[in-house]
Amino acid sequence: MSNISHPTTQGISTQEWSRQELASLEIKPRVGIGFWVSIVLAVYVGLVLIQLFVFNDNWNWQLVFSYMFSQVILTGLLNTIVLTVLTTIVGLALGIVTTWCRMSKLVVLRTFAILYIWLMRAMPPLVMLLLVFFWGALVPTLSFGIPFGPSLFDVPTNEVISRFSAAIIGLAIYLGAYSAEVFRGGVLALQSGQFEACKALGLPPIRAYQKILGPQLIRVITPSMANEVITIFKSTSLVSVIGYTELLTTVQTIYARNFETIPLLTVAVIWYLVLTSLAMFGQSRLEKRFGRGFARRNLSSKAKQVDLAGA
């Protein structure tokens, strides 16, 4: 009955199989030419990398490993980590406040937030760091009081601004503006029904954000926020311009003396890779933690039975 050869089955001798036999044949994934090409490509890239890294004495791996855990490098690394963590905490807090202002119904707060974001977007971080560090030249005393009138409280700028505090302030106000836009993107991405449900329950906004909206928001913004934080972590290398010694500055001072530029940069890159891996691990943990309820779980067999019974 099915013995008529059809154009679509040309070359495959379906005549030899009965319909029953065809129906009972196992179904396996189709392996195309693309699969084999990609395998060849992977082997090629692997060989190129091995040649580049392993059989090239100019990397001087011996030297790389000897510096990897040296006291001076680890101190620089610690400074980088401290700077990143503090900048992130201050920056994200600033970002939350800025978003709050940016979405406020009070026009003054909105304007402040927009001006701040505008200024930070326009300003290269390098300029920001230098400006903060040399603020003392511009404003010798920081005072709190009435402009043009009496001051309540004075402190010499140079007592507040050290290399360390200038680094944190410079990077944090930068992160504050960028993260504010990420937070706002997250708020805009939330369904309006969620705000309405919170309002109808009579939840104060802070509680609503803390318990209901915030967790949903974190889920949405985690990928872009991870970008911002990792960018800041690399931007810490910019603080070398104000003489704060973090990882990259440390490496630079060493190769300025021994001219082993590539191996020492390799040391820095490896540590940056390690820290970035940690950040990305944290990111995936966050995504899992705050993705609950959004992805289908594997229900327990008991719950499944209930599902079937109740359906």
Added chain:
Amino acid sequence: MSETTNPNAPLLQLVNVSKHFGELRAVDNVSLDIFAGTVTCIVGPSGSGKSTLLRTVNMMETIDGGAIFLKGQMIGHEVRHGHRVPVSNTVARRQTLNFGMVFQHFNLFPNYTAIENVAIGPTLLRKASKKAATAAGLRYLEQVGLADRADHYPSELSGGQQQRVAIARALAMEPQILLFDEPTSALDPELVSEVLSVMRGLAANGSTMLVVTHEMRFAEDVADEVIMMDAGKVIERGIPASLLHNPTTERAKKFFASVGTL
């Protein structure tokens, strides 16, 4: 104050309530009395302002004119220097607690399970312990027939089940009045009846309900009064039997003929 003690006084009173969106008069001078233990259904074509009217009651929409009274007390506004100003956010939230709202699109919190959705309001607002709120929440889930789904996330529930959880969430706050905003309009036809039967149960238990709906059968069976709205105005009102079967205005006749469910 004497009104609050009078059992014959309406629980909720809308007096000449108006709401404009620019030029559009979404709600135009609507007055309404809702008595405790009654079910009032608001029907009418899309865009007639029925949802907006419902949303003015619990301050989801601000009003541009008129006033709303709960047990004789004005809500949403207070008198100051001879005119009215909106109440503070804190007072508004306290007044909101008198109402439980069920939305067309459920609006369950997707990051919480069914029982957590029901228990979260009492935990955060009634200062109930998590254990007590969960125990009470399970009773409400039982009432809507979903005790066996307590640990499911909304994404794991059907539309009808989600809406029943949403009803349980509203009930858990023990409101004086339940507001339903087209609770079955987003549901597959076969899931409508399970939600309506829960609502019938609530009505039978003496809950005070204000329901915006297109379910004429439900309105006929359950409502004490049916309000027909068109273009922001109440064009007809009465007991379901007379309004649904013998409407007097041409607009209402046309509407009920096109709905055609009776």
